[in-house]
Amino acid sequence: MAKVELKNVTKHFGTVTALKNVSYTIQDGEFFVLLGASGAGKSTTISIISGIEQADEGQILLDGRDITKEFPQNRDVATAFESYALYPHFTVFENLMFPLEAPERKRTLTREQREMRVKEVAEMLGLGDLLHRYPRELSGGQRQRVALGRTLVRRPKAYLLDEPIAHLDAKLRHRMRSELKKIQQGLGITTLYATPDQLEALSMADTVAVMHKGVIEQVGKPDEIYYRPVNLYVATFVGDPPMNVFTVDYHGDYAIVECDTPYRVPIPQRDQAMLAEKMGGCQLKIGIRPVDIRMVPPDDPRAHTRGEVVLLDTLGQTSIVTVRLKTEEIKAKVSSDVIPKLHSTIGLEMDINRFYYFDAATTLTIQ
Amino acid sequence: METNGTFEIHAEAEEIVARKDVSYYVSHILFGRVFRIVLLLLFILAILIPIVYIASTSLKEPIEIRVSGALLPTGPITTINWIKAFRNVPLVRYLFNSTVVAFFSTILVLVIAVPTTYSIIRFKTGGWFFPAWILGTYVMPPIVVSIPIFAMVKMVGLQNTLLGLLLVHTMANMPIAVWLMDSYIRAIPKELEQAAWIDGYSKFDTLRRVVFPLIRPGVLATGVICLILSWNEFLFALILTYGVQSNTFPIGISRYVGEHGLQFGEMSAAALAGIVPIYILVFLFSRNLVEGLTRGGVKG
Numbered sequence: 115m116a117k118v119e120l121k122n123v124t125k126h127f128g129t130v131t132a133l134k135n136v137s138y139t140i141q142d143g144e145f146f147v148l149l150g151a152s153g154a155g156k157s158t159t160i161s162i163i164s165g166i167e168q169a170d171e172g173q174i175l176l177d178g179r180d181i182t183k184e185f186p187q188n189r190d191v192a193t194a195f196e197s198y199a200l201y202p203h204f205t206v207f208e209n210l211m212f213p214l215e216a217p218e219r220k221r222t223l224t225r226e227q228r229e230m231r232v233k234e235v236a237e238m239l240g241l242g243d244l245l246h247r248y249p250r251e252l253s254g255g256q257r258q259r260v261a262l263g264r265t266l267v268r269r270p271k272a273y274l275l276d277e278p279i280a281h282l283d284a285k286l287r288h289r290m291r292s293e294l295k296k297i298q299q300g301l302g303i304t305t306l307y308a309t310p311d312q313l314e315a316l317s318m319a320d321t322v323a324v325m326h327k328g329v330i331e332q333v334g335k336p337d338e339i340y341y342r343p344v345n346l347y348v349a350t351f352v353g354d355p356p357m358n359v360f361t362v363d364y365h366g367d368y369a370i371v372e373c374d375t376p377y378r379v380p381i382p383q384r385d386q387a388m389l390a391e392k393m394g395g396c397q398l399k400i401g402i403r404p405v406d407i408r409m410v411p412p413d414d415p416r417a418h419t420r421g422e423v424v425l426l427d428t429l430g431q432t433s434i435v436t437v438r439l440k441t442e443e444i445k446a447k448v449s450s451d452v453i454p455k456l457h458s459t460i461g462l463e464m465d466i467n468r469f470y471y472f473d474a475a476t477t478l479t480i481q
Numbered sequence: 482m483e484t485n486g487t488f489e490i491h492a493e494a495e496e497i498v499a500r501k502d503v504s505y506y507v508s509h510i511l512f513g514r515v516f517r518i519v520l521l522l523l524f525i526l527a528i529l530i531p532i533v534y535i536a537s538t539s540l541k542e543p544i545e546i547r548v549s550g551a552l553l554p555t556g557p558i559t560t561i562n563w564i565k566a567f568r569n570v571p572l573v574r575y576l577f578n579s580t581v582v583a584f585f586s587t588i589l590v591l592v593i594a595v596p597t598t599y600s601i602i603r604f605k606t607g608g609w610f611f612p613a614w615i616l617g618t619y620v621m622p623p624i625v626v627s628i629p630i631f632a633m634v635k636m637v638g639l640q641n642t643l644l645g646l647l648l649v650h651t652m653a654n655m656p657i658a659v660w661l662m663d664s665y666i667r668a669i670p671k672e673l674e675q676a677a678w679i680d681g682y683s684k685f686d687t688l689r690r691v692v693f694p695l696i697r698p699g700v701l702a703t704g705v706i707c708l709i710l711s712w713n714e715f716l717f718a719l720i721l722t723y724g725v726q727s728n729t730f731p732i733g734i735s736r737y738v739g740e741h742g743l744q745f746g747e748m749s750a751a752a753l754a755g756i757v758p759i760y761i762l763v764f765l766f767s768r769n770l771v772e773g774l775t776r777g778g779v780k781g
Contacts, residue, residue, distance in 0.1 A: 166675045186678035193679045199672035203694045212690075216681025264680070 116177035116271040116304055117142045118163065123172035125158055125328075132158040134328040136172070140272075140306060140321075145298050148308040149315040149339075149352070150325035156308035157196060159325075160274045163306065164193045176271055187216075194265040196276040196308075198257045200249040206260050207245040210235060213268050235263045238293065240286075255282045266297065272304040280309070291317055312352045316340060324348045346477040349401050349470055355434055357401045358444045361474060364389075364398045371400075371419040373439040379418045382466055389471060392480050401470035404434065407446035409454060410461040417461030419444070423454050437462060532756070539563060539749035546745045562746035566737075569744075571725050572751055575733030576758070578722075581643050582729055583711040586650035590707050591700060593651070594658035599688055601659070602666050603674070612659070619656035623716050631720050646721050646729070650711045657710070658703050665699025666692070705766050712759055730755045 118140040125133040133155045140146040148156045161167040163174055165186035174182050181189050192213070200209050213219070214228040223231075236242050239259040249257055262278045279290045295318045298305050309315055315322045316336040324331045324339060324347070332344045343349035350356045362369040367386055368378040379400075381389070389398075412420045424443070425436035433450045436443055437460060446462060454460050471480040530552070537553050538546060545556045566572060600606040607614075630649060631640070639645030669692060677687040693700070718729045728736075734755070737748040 164675075164679050166678070185684075186675070187681055187683055189679075190681075191679065193676070195672055195676060197670075197672050199670065199676040201673060201676075201691055212677075213680035217683075217686070218681050264676075268680075 117175075118272055118304060118306065119173075119175040120159075120163075121173040121175070123159075123162060123169045123174065125155075125162060125167065125170050132328050133162070133169075136328070136330055138323055138330060138333050140304055143302040143304055145295065145305050145307065145318060145320045147315040147319035147322045148306065148325055149310070149312060149322050150308075151310055151351070153327070154310075154325040155328040156310075156325060157276055158328075160193060160276050160306065160308055163189075163272075164191050164274055165189050190270050191272045191274055192265040192268040192270040193274045194262045194276060194278040196278075196280070198249075198261040200257055200260055200264075202249050205246050205248055206236070206241055206252070207232060209249070209260055210241075210245075210263050210267055213264055219268070231267045235266045238266075238297070239263050255286065258282060269301065269303065272306065273298070275305065275307045277309055278307070279314075280311070294318065312354065316352070324351060326351075342479075342481065343470070344479050346399070346401075346472050346479075349472070349479065353403055355404050355445045355447065357403050357470065358407070359399050359401045359470075359472065360439070360442045360444065362398055362400050364393075366390075369398070369400065371439065372441065373419045373421055375420065377418050377420075379464065380466060381469070385469060385471070389480060393471075393473070396476075397474035398480075399472040399474045401472060402464050402468060404445045404447040406465040406468040407444070407448075408463045408465075409435065409446060409448055409452065410463045412459045412461040414461050414463075416463045418464050418466075420459060420461040422459055423456055426453060426456055428453070435460075532753075535749045535752055535756075538745055539566075539753055541746060543744075543746050562750040565744075566747040566750040566754070569747065570733060570736045570751065572733060572754060574725055575728055575730045576755060578643055578727060579712055579730040579755070580758070582647040582650060582718075583708050586647040586654065586711045587704050587707040589647070589651040590654045590658045591704055594655055594662055594703070595693070595696070595700060596688065598659045598662040599666055599692060602663065603671075615656050615659050619660070623653065627716060627720055630717065634721055641722055641724055641727050643727050646718060646727065647711075649717050649721060650714060653714070653717065654707045654710055658707055661703040661706065662696070662699060665696045665703075669695050701766055705763055708762065709759060712755075 120139075121137050123133055123136045124131070136155070136159065148154075148159060150156050158167065162169050165181070165184055169182060172182075173180055176189065176191070201212060204212060210232045211228065214223060214231060219228075233242075236245060239262060241256070241259055241263060244252065244256060244260075249260065252260065258278065258281045262275070265273055265275065265278070275294075279287050279294070282290060291314060307314075307318065316339070319336050321333060322336050322339045323333045326347050332339060332348045334342070339348060339352055343352065346359065350359060360371060362371055362379070364381075366381075368380050370376050371379055410417050419439055421437040421439040421444070423435055424438045425434075427434040427436075428450055431450055432447055433453045435446045435448055435454065437446065444462065472478065473480055534552060539562050540558045540560070541549075541554045541562075542556050542559050543562070545554065549555055597606075601612050634640050634645045634649065637645075639648070673691055673695075674687050677691045678684070682690065713731060714729075715731045718732050722728050722732060734748060734751055737744045737751065
């Protein structure tokens with residue numbers, strides 16, 4: 115249990131900068147999620163904290179102790195590798211036991227305690243029947259669970275989990291999300307969890323850090339990340355389907371969204387005041403989440419824009435309707451009861467109180 | 482109309498079957514299996530003929546060896562060469578010396594070469610120069626260094642001893658061992674070692690508990706090759722040993738040339754006696770030289 119601090123960490127691989135001046139603090143016992151697409155620098159961050167890679171610049175502190183140059187063995191963190199890294203010559207049981215047989219833990223735990231831990235974790239991850247198998251005899255999802263189990267048998271200062279449930283099937287992944295969160299809360303061990311899945315991030319995290327190309331875009335509570343994204347990248351990365359963003363003609367109390375008929379979209383009073391103060395004459399982009407859009411008949415006075423339905427994705431109870439305006443496309447998440455016909459023209463009403471405003475040039479949120 | 486159509490289809494199908502038959506026999510039987518078996522037999526013959534020749538020579542009457550070069554004995558079979566081979570020359574002692582030198586030099590080579598290679602590959606020990614230099618020493622003809630080596634061994638008083646020779650063999654086989662181990666160690670996914678470090682193991686314990694079990698087939702293969710090289714080594718054995726107490730088997734064989742003229746029969750018997758142990762050994766180990774042990778460890 116410990117506080118993990120990154121101070122101005124920079125890492126290059128050849129000419130590629132994997133991490134650019136990254137700083138943040140993971141509080142003691144916190145479930146901290148690194149959210150980002152592949153190549154964002156999540157795995158590099160984990161490698162640097164675990165000691166597999168050395169930072170080119172900056173410092174890593176574990177409970178105030180500088181571990182920047184420490185050998186992994188002496189850091190007392192546990193890592194689940196995205197590539198599993200199971201020991202091929204050991205059975206599942208031996209793989210799970212291996213971290214507990216390290217010199218330091220062999221001293222502090224009795225044989226019964228060690229076996230107990232392995233049994234517990236194996237049971238929890240549904241590996242009970244596989245203990246005598248070798249990694250080559252397991253499926254991808256089973257291997258990933260062993261990799262996760264090898265981490266969870268330990269009680270380190272911090273868990274570093276690199277996409278630990280990415281290769282499980284959807285149902286098991288869903289169960290593991292809540293299971294992992296429960297384990298983490300129960301043990302109270304500081305956890306850094308890397309994932310490209312925003313649903314995992316929002317549902318599990320105490321704090322989310324959105325990473326993009328080696329830079330931390332935003333650190334905050336899940337609802338802050340979702341409701342108050344600091345820039346266009348965070349706004350469109352978090353949320354499924356992603357937020358609709360379109361360039362508008364802004365005229366003070368209304369804006370015009372480009373489509374075949376120039377509708378006037380009213381801007382709420384408080385937003386007008388805020389924009390007047392902070393916008394400073396930039397080109398404005400407006401964002402609206404698909405859930406905040408309703409379908410209306412094309413000639414309905416409530417419509418804010420209209421266009422042709424070009425794609426329908428039915429996801430059971432809800433459907434994603436993709437509508438082409440003049441050049442841009444807009445997605446709406448609607449109830450499956452009322453889905454329109456493909457290629458028909460429909461009007462869209464947006465919840466004007468749920469608008470996000472962005473500066474088109476800097477991509478920063480205006481708020 | 483319909484029957485006609487069916488007939489045509491049948492005829493076409495039969496033609497296809499017939500055509501396939503001819504081409505099938507040509508390609509699969511003649512150029513496939515037959516060709517492969519013939520090639521294999523030629524290969525086996527090339528390897529076996531010298532050994533068969535030695536074996537038959539060792540069983541021929543000395544007079545027959547002088548007059549006939551036939552592959553198989555034409556006259557009566559005799560064991561006289563075998564008896565004389567062991568009686569006239571202390572062959573058992575030579576075989577014992579060879580065994581000691583080959584066995585211990587191989588152990589020493591492996592004990593040094595495995596960690597060395599691991600260190601070179603994983604921690605870039607010595608940069609580019611060290612590995613290049615190790616391999617460079619193997620390119621040099623041994624005869625070039627024979628005099629300095631003799632001088633050094635004499636300086637520490639190990640000339641004419643098994644220890645002196647086995648140390649020189651250790652040195653001589655080191656480059657080839659490093660070179661052979663290289664590919665085996667490279668084949669191990671780095672993540673496995675990193676996982677072990679994070680799991681709480683030192684670099685040495687990681688080598689011992691994770692890396693070594695995975696490269697064991699490679700270590701065995703390297704060991705067998707070093708063993709054979711040491712067993713057959715002639716030059717250093719010739720200049721560093723000059724008595725029965727330290728002469729190795731290849732030097733022993735040459736004894737049949739000097740002392741009683743050229744004793745082909747005895748020499749053949751002795752050579753076969755020297756080949757047999759190493760053949761048995763390689764045969765036993767070859768079953769353990771399996772690869773693919775790292776399968777399943779990492780994704781992809």
